[in-house]
Amino acid sequence: MFSKIGLAISFSPTGKALVKESLRLQKVFNSRLALIHIGERNSESEELLFKTIDEAGANRNNIELIWGEGDPATAIIKAGKEAGIDLLVAGALEKENMLKFYFGSVARKIMREFPSSSLILKSPSLEPVPFKKFFITADYSSRCEKTIRAAFQFALKENAEEFTIIRDFYMPGLTAAIGENKTYDELSSLIDQMKYDEEEKMKLFVNELNLKGLEIKIVCVYGKEGWEDSNYARNNNADIFAVTGPEKKMRFLDRLFPHEIEFSFEALPANLLIIK
Amino acid sequence: MQLTAEHITTFILSISIMLLFAKVLGEIFSKLKQPAIVGEIVAGILLGPTVFGMISPDTFQWLFPQQGVIKIALDSFTTIAVILLLLISGLDVDLSIVLSQGKKAISTSFMGLVVPFILGFAVSYLFPQLMGIGEDGSKFVFALFMGTALSISALPVIAKTLMDLNIFKTRLGFIIIAAAMLNDLFGWLIFSIILGLMGANTHGFTFEQTLFFTITFVLLVLSIGKKIINKMIPLIQTKISFPGGILNFILILGFLGAAFTEFIGIHAIFGAFIVGIAIGDSVHLKENTRQIIHQFVSNIFAPLFFVSIGLRVNFIANFDIVIVLTILVLAFTGKVIGCGFGAYWSGLNKNESLVVGFGMNSRGAMEIILGILALQAGLIHEEVFVGLVIMALFTSISSAPFMSYFLKEKDRTKFRNLLQERFVIFTNENEKEKVIGKLVEVASKELKLEREVILKEVMSREKNLPTGIANYLAIPHAKIKIKEPFVAIAINKRGVNFDAADELPCKLIILLLTPENNNEIQLQLLSEIAAKFRNKEQVEKLLELPNASKLCGELKIMDEKGNS
Numbered sequence: 018m019f020s021k022i023g024l025a026i027s028f029s030p031t032g033k034a035l036v037k038e039s040l041r042l043q044k045v046f047n048s049r050l051a052l053i054h055i056g057e058r059n060s061e062s063e064e065l066l067f068k069t070i071d072e073a074g075a076n077r078n079n080i081e082l083i084w085g086e087g088d089p090a091t092a093i094i095k096a097g098k099e100a101g102i103d104l105l106v107a108g109a110l111e112k113e114n115m116l117k118f119y120f121g122s123v124a125r126k127i128m129r130e131f132p133s134s135s136l137i138l139k140s141p142s143l144e145p146v147p148f149k150k151f152f153i154t155a156d157y158s159s160r161c162e163k164t165i166r167a168a169f170q171f172a173l174k175e176n177a178e179e180f181t182i183i184r185d186f187y188m189p190g191l192t193a194a195i196g197e198n199k200t201y202d203e204l205s206s207l208i209d210q211m212k213y214d215e216e217e218k219m220k221l222f223v224n225e226l227n228l229k230g231l232e233i234k235i236v237c238v239y240g241k242e243g244w245e246d247s248n249y250a251r252n253n254n255a256d257i258f259a260v261t262g263p264e265k266k267m268r269f270l271d272r273l274f275p276h277e278i279e280f281s282f283e284a285l286p287a288n289l290l291i292i293k
Numbered sequence: 294m295q296l297t298a299e300h301i302t303t304f305i306l307s308i309s310i311m312l313l314f315a316k317v318l319g320e321i322f323s324k325l326k327q328p329a330i331v332g333e334i335v336a337g338i339l340l341g342p343t344v345f346g347m348i349s350p351d352t353f354q355w356l357f358p359q360q361g362v363i364k365i366a367l368d369s370f371t372t373i374a375v376i377l378l379l380l381i382s383g384l385d386v387d388l389s390i391v392l393s394q395g396k397k398a399i400s401t402s403f404m405g406l407v408v409p410f411i412l413g414f415a416v417s418y419l420f421p422q423l424m425g426i427g428e429d430g431s432k433f434v435f436a437l438f439m440g441t442a443l444s445i446s447a448l449p450v451i452a453k454t455l456m457d458l459n460i461f462k463t464r465l466g467f468i469i470i471a472a473a474m475l476n477d478l479f480g481w482l483i484f485s486i487i488l489g490l491m492g493a494n495t496h497g498f499t500f501e502q503t504l505f506f507t508i509t510f511v512l513l514v515l516s517i518g519k520k521i522i523n524k525m526i527p528l529i530q531t532k533i534s535f536p537g538g539i540l541n542f543i544l545i546l547g548f549l550g551a552a553f554t555e556f557i558g559i560h561a562i563f564g565a566f567i568v569g570i571a572i573g574d575s576v577h578l579k580e581n582t583r584q585i586i587h588q589f590v591s592n593i594f595a596p597l598f599f600v601s602i603g604l605r606v607n608f609i610a611n612f613d614i615v616i617v618l619t620i621l622v623l624a625f626t627g628k629v630i631g632c633g634f635g636a637y638w639s640g641l642n643k644n645e646s647l648v649v650g651f652g653m654n655s656r657g658a659m660e661i662i663l664g665i666l667a668l669q670a671g672l673i674h675e676e677v678f679v680g681l682v683i684m685a686l687f688t689s690i691s692s693a694p695f696m697s698y699f700l701k702e703k704d705r706t707k708f709r710n711l712l713q714e715r716f717v718i719f720t721n722e723n724e725k726e727k728v729i730g731k732l733v734e735v736a737s738k739e740l741k742l743e744r745e746v747i748l749k750e751v752m753s754r755e756k757n758l759p760t761g762i763a764n765y766l767a768i769p770h771a772k773i774k775i776k777e778p779f780v781a782i783a784i785n786k787r788g789v790n791f792d793a794a795d796e797l798p799c800k801l802i803i804l805l806l807t808p809e810n811n812n813e814i815q816l817q818l819l820s821e822i823a824a825k826f827r828n829k830e831q832v833e834k835l836l837e838l839p840n841a842s843k844l845c846g847e848l849k850i851m852d853e854k855g856n857s
Contacts, residue, residue, distance in 0.1 A: 157812040188461055189387040190470050192583040194452035201584050208580070211462070218816050225812070227757045242393070244576040265395070273516060274574070276389035 018170050019046045019134070023083075023102030025053050025093045025127065028065055031108045034141035036073035039106050041145045042136070045174050046104070051081035053096045055089040090126035098132055105135040112284045128282050128291060129267045134167070137289040147175040148256035152287070154246040155182050157222050160261045164292040168259035169228050171290070181234040181253070184219045185245035186211070212237045243277035251286035258286050262293035296362055304363050307356050308370070308597065311604075314340055315596030328450060330658055331686055333596045337603020346607070357604050371601045372561070374594035375662055379481075379562040380547040381590050382659070383569020384583060385448055386474045388515075390467065398471035400639040401632050405476055405653050406444045408631025410483075412623055414440035423619045425676050437487050438672050442664065442681060443620075443627050445480035446473045447657030450689045454655060458696055465645055469652040472632065477659065481566055482511070484663060485559035488670060503558040510553065511567055519571040522546070526577040536585050543572055543586060560666060595658070602665060602682065611675040620680040624688055628654040644699045651695035660685035706814050708821050709852045711780040717841035720785045725799075726752070728783050729769050732804035735781045740806070747773060747806065761791025764829040765836065767799035768822055772809040778818055779806040784836060784844070800836055801826065825851065 024039040026032055036052070043050040052070070056062055070077055083100055085092035097105050109124030128137055151172045155161045165182065172180050188194075188211075195204060215237040223233055238245040250258040260278050271279050281289055296304070314336035322332030338344060346353040358364050391398050417424055418436035426432055451473045455461040461470075489503040498506070529538050547565045554564030572578065633650030641649065664681035667673045673681075705711065716735055722728045729751055737744040750771035754760070761767045765788070781804045788798025803822055807815040826832050831851070838844045 157816055159810050159812060162812065186462070189390045189474070190385045190448055190452035191461075192580070192587050193381075193385045193449035194456040194461060201581050204580065204584050214820070218820050221816050221819050222812060224758055225815070239580075241389075241576045248576075271392055274389040274392055276393045280576075 018167065018174075019048050019104035021049045021051065021100070021102050021104075022046065023051045023053050023097045023100060023105045025055075025097075025105060025107040025123075026066070026069070027054065027056075027089070028062075028069070029108070031141050032069045033073050034143045034145075035106065035108050035138065036069060036075060037143055038138055038141045038145045040073065040075050041147075042104075042106065045147075045171075048104075049081065050079070051083055051100050051102060053083045053085065053093050053100070053102075055085045055087070055092045055096075057086065058084045090123045090130075093123070093127060094131050103133045105131050105133065107135065107137055108141055109137045109139060109285060109289075111139045125282055128289065129263060131291075132293065134262070134293050135291045137285065137291070139285045139288055147177075148172075148288070149175070149177055150179045150181075150254065150256045151175075151177050151259065152179075152181045152183060152246075152250035152253065152255040152257065153259040154243075154250075154261075155184055155219070155222075157218070158261070160264070162226060164259055164261040165223075165226060166228070167292045168257070168290060169231065169233075171257070171259075173230050177231060179234070180231050181236055181255075182219065182223060183236050183238065183246040183249050184215050185238045185240060185242050185249070186215055187240060187242050187245075208239050212239055241276075241280070243275070243280040247281045247284075247286040255287035257288050257290050259290040259292060262291045296366065300362050300366075303356065303358075304366050307363070307367065310356065311336070311340065311597055311600040312593070315600045316592075319596060328453070328657065328689055330595075330599055330661075331690070333599035334603055334661075334682065334686070336596075337600040338608050339603070340600060341603040341605070342607040343603065343609050367601065371598050374590075374598035374601075375665075376547065376551045376561050376565045377544075377590045377594045378598065378658065378662060380543070380551075380565040380569040381587055382448060382477065383566040383571075384543075384573035384578075384586070385452070386477060386570045386573060388474065388478070388570065388574065391471045391475045394467055394471040397468045397636065397639040397641065398475065401468060401635040401649055401653065402472035402475035402479075404635025404638075405446070405472060405628060405632035406479055408634070409443035409624070409627025410440035412440075412627040413443035416619070416623055424616055424680075425613060425674065434487065434490065435672060437490070438484075438667055439623075439677075441480060441484045441487060442660065442667070443624055444476070444631075445484075445656065445659050445663060446476045446628075446653050447655050447659040447685075447689065448473045448477055450655040450657035450692070451652060454652065454693045454696065457693060458700065460648075460696075460700065465641075465648055465652075468636065468641075469649055472635075472649070473653060476653070477566075478570070480659075481563055482507070484666075485554070485563040487672075488560050488666075489558050498558045506557040507554070507559055507563075510557070510564070514550065514567050514571050518568075519574055522571050523575040523577060526572075526575045530577065530579065530582070536582055539578075539582050540586060540589070543582075546572065562662070562666070599658070599661070602661060605665075605668075606675050606678060608679055608682075611679045613676040613680070616676050616680040617683050620677075620684045621687060624656065624684045625654065628688075647699045648696050651692055651699070654695075655689045655692040656685040657689045658685075660688075705777045706817055708780065708818060708825065709849060711778055711818075712782075712845050712848055714841040714845050716779075716781040717844055718781070718783050719841075720783050721787050722785055722789060723787055725755070725767070725769075725789045725791055725802075728785050728789055728802050729755070729804065732769070732781045732783050732802065736779055736804060736806055739781075740775055740779060742773070742775070747771070751804070751806075759792035761793030761799050762823050762826070763793050763795040763797070764826055764832045765793075765797055765800040766823070766826045766832060767791035767793065767802045768805055768819060769802065770805040770807070770815065770819065772807050772811070772815060775806060775808050777808070778814055780804065780818075782844070784838075786836060801832055 022042055039050055054066055083096045085096045107124050107127050113122050151168055153165055153168045155165055219235050238249055260281055263278055275283055315333040318332035318336040319329035323329050414436045417439040421432045426435055455466045460466045489500055529542050546568050550564030550568030551561035555561035629650035632653040633646045636649040637646040661682055664678045668678045720728055720731050733744055733748045736747055750773050751769050754771045755769055760769045783802040785800055788800045791799040805818055
C-alpha cells in the first residue's frame with residue numbers, strides 16, 4: 018500500500034517516539050523507511066541522529082538517511098519527492114499559535130503541500146500501538162473514494178475496531194431560504210430529512226465500493242463542512258482521522274476563512290492521515 | 294421636542310396598524326406562493342399616500358404624519374429595522390463557501406458585479422434624461438449609484454428560490470449562493486463608498502480618510518474580530534441564559550459596528566452587515582440561534598420597514614413608465630448576461646449559465662433598502678425609487694419561472710429527462726443475465742458502444758453486489774465511458790431473481806449507465822429511482838401498462854406529482 022515511508026525528523030523531544038512509530042508502520046506496511054533531516058550535516062548532528070535511531074531500537078542499516086538544507090518545510094517536501102516517499106510521517110502540535118498558523122509552520126506546510134500522502138502524528142508514543150479507531154471524512158468524489166479505500170486497507174492491517182465514515186454537509190443561507198414562516202421544529206425536521214437522505218446516499222456510495230472485512234459505520238452531520246466532521250472525530254476519540262488532500266494549493270485566504278480540510282489543519286482532531 | 298401622551302398613543306397605534314396590515318398581506322402573498330415582502334410593500338401602498346392618503350388625507354396625516362416628533366420616532370424605528378435587516382443578511386453570508394466553490398463562484402460574481410455596474414453607469418451617465426435626471430454635476434454620482442443598484446443581489450430571495458426549485462444542495466445551487474454572497478459584500482462596500490464620496494458624513498472626515506477607515510474596519514472585523522467572536526460565542530451560549538444571551542451579544546455587536554461605520558461617514562447598515570458576516574462565520578453559532586434572530590427581525594422589524602416604504606412614496610403619482618422600463622431592461626440585461634457569461638467562462642454549459650444568470654437576477658429586499666437609503670440621501674428622486682422597487686419585485690418573482698424553464702430543458706441528471714419510449718422493452722426472460730443482455734443491446738445501439746464492453750461492466754458490478762432493491766425493482770448499473778447518463782427499462786412480468794431485500798422476483802428492471810469518474814450522478818440517479826418506486830401498489834399498476842408510451846406517460850405524471 019505504501020512502499021516507502023519517510024519520517025521528517027528534527028532533534029525535538031518527540032524525535033525518538035516518531036522513529037518508534039515509523040518503525041511500527043514500516044512493519045505494518047512492509048515498506049522501506051527513510052529519515053529526512055534538515056540541517057547542517059556534521060559529526061555532531063550525525064551523532065545526535067544516530068543516537069535517536071539507536072535509542073528507538075532501529076537498525077541503522079535498514080534505514081535510509083536523507084539530509085537537506087534550507088527552509089525546513091520546503092526542503093522536506095523536496096527531499097521526500099526526490100526519494101519517492103509515498104507516506105510522509107511527521108509530528109505536529111495539535112494547535113499552533115495564531116501567527117504561526119496564518120504564516121505557516123513546518124508541519125502545516127507539509128500537510129498542505131506534500132504531493133503524496135502524509136500521516137501527521139499529534140502525540141507520538143515511545144510504545145506505539147496499532148490504531149484502533151478510524152474516522153474518515155467523505156463526499157462522493159473519486160478522490161474521496163481513494164481515501165476511503167486507503168484508510169480501509171490501513172484499518173484492516175491494524176485490525177481496527179471501528180471504521181466510521183462521516184459525511185458532513187452544510188447549506189449556507191438555509192435560514193434565509195426557509196424564511197420567516199417556518200418554526201424551529203420545522204427547520205429541525207428539514208435538516209433531519211436532509212441528513213437521512215445524505216445517509217442513504219452515502220450507504221449507496223459505500224456499497225458501490227464493495228469493501229469487506231470490517232464493519233463500516235456511516236454518520237451524517239449537519240454544520241460547517243470540515244469542522245463538523247473533525248469535531249465528531251475529536252469527540253469520539255479517533256486514533257486516525259483520514260481526509261482527502263486539498264485539490265488546489267491552500268493559500269492565506271483559506272486560513273483566514275477556513276473551510277473543509279483547513280479546520281483539521283487548524284486544530285488536529287486526531288492523528289491526521291492525508292491521502293493524495 | 295418631547296413626546297406627549299397623545300404622540301405616544303398615535304405612534305403606537307400607527308405601528309400596530311402597520312404590523313397588522315403587513316402581516317395579513319404578507320401571509321396572503323405567501324399563500325399565493327409569492328414573497329411576503331411583496332405583500333408588505335402592498336400594505337404600505339394601501340396605508341400610504343397612494344390609497345389611504347387619497348381617500349382620507351386628514352386621517353392619514355394624523356396617523357402617519359410626514360413631519361414632527363412622530364415622524365422622527367417612526368424614522369428611528371425604521372432605521373433600526375434596516376440595520377437589523379442587514380445584520381441578519383450578514384449572518385447568512387459565508388465567505389468560506391466562496392473559497393470552496395472557487396473559480397466558478399468568483400467569475401460569476403465578478404461578472405455579475407461588473408457588467409450591470411458598467412451598463413447602469415453608462416446608460417445613466419450618457420442618457421440621464423431616461424432616468425429623469427438633468428445634465429448637471431450630480432449625474433456622475435447618480436450614475437455611480439445606478440451602477441451599484443443594478444449590480445446588487447438579494448441572497449434571501451435567491452436562497453428561497455433555490456430551495457423551491459429543489460436545487461439548493463446541488464453544484465449549481467452552491468455556485469449561485471456563493472456568487473450572491475460575494476456580490477452582496479462588494480455591492481454594499483461600493484455603495485458605502487459612494488455615500489462617502491457624496492460627502493454624506495457629518496463627522497468631518499475626508500473621502501480618503503473614510504475609505505481608509507472603511508477598509509481597515511472590514512479587514513479587522515473579518516480577521517481578528519471574527520476569531521475573537523468565534524471564541525466568545527460558545528462561552529456565551531453555555532454560560533449565559535439561552536437564547537437571550539447570544540441574541541443580546543449579536544445585537545450589541547451589530548449596533549456597535551453600525552455606529553462605527555455611521556461615525557466614519559458611511560452608512561450604519563454597512564457596519565451591521567460586516568459584523569453579521571463575522572458572527573455568522575462562527576462554527577459555534579447554533580442553527581436555532583440564527584432561526585430565532587431571523588424570526589425576530591423578519592416578523593417585526595422587516596414588515597415595519599417595508600410598510601414604511603409605501604408610506605413615504607406615492608407609487609401612482611411617481612410612476613414613470615420610461616424609467617420603470619429602462620431600469621427593468623438594464624437590470625435583466627446586466628445581471629443575466631453578466632452572471633451568465635461569468636458562469637459560462639468558468640466552465641458551465643449554456644443552460645446552466647442561464648440558470649445561474651436568472652438565479653442571480655433577484656434583487657428583493659436588498660435593492661429596496663439600497664433605494665430607500667439613496668432616496669433619503671438625496672441621490673435619487675421618487676420616480677427612480679418607484680422604478681427600483683418595481684424592478685426588485687419583478688426580478689424576484691420572475692427568477693424562479695425562468696430558472697425552472699432552463700433547468701427542465703437539459704438537466705440530464707434527472708430520471709425524467711433520461712426517459713424515452715424507445716428505451717423501454719417488454720421481455721419474458723427467466724434469468725437476470727438475459728434481461729440485462731437485452732437492456733444492454735438497447736444501450737449499445739444508442740450509445741454506439743460495443744455490447745460486450747457494457748455487459749462486462751454491468752455484470753461485474755452485479756457479481757459484487759446484486760442490484761435488486763424491493764417492490765419488484767432492480768437497478769443493474771455501471772460506470773462506463775459516456776458523457777451523459779443513460780437509462781433503459783425492461784418490463785419482465787415473469788420476474789427474475791436479483792436478490793432483492795424483500796425476496797420478491799424483479800419485474801421492473803432499470804439499467805442505469807453513468808459516466809465513469811462521476812460517482813455523484815450515479816448516486817443521485819440511483820437514489821432518485823429507488824425513491825420513485827417505493828410504493829408497491831404503484832409499481833404493480835405500472836407493470837400492467839400495455840406499452841412504452843403509456844409507461845413513460847405514467848412515469849412522468851408520477852414525477853410531476855412527486856415534485857409538487
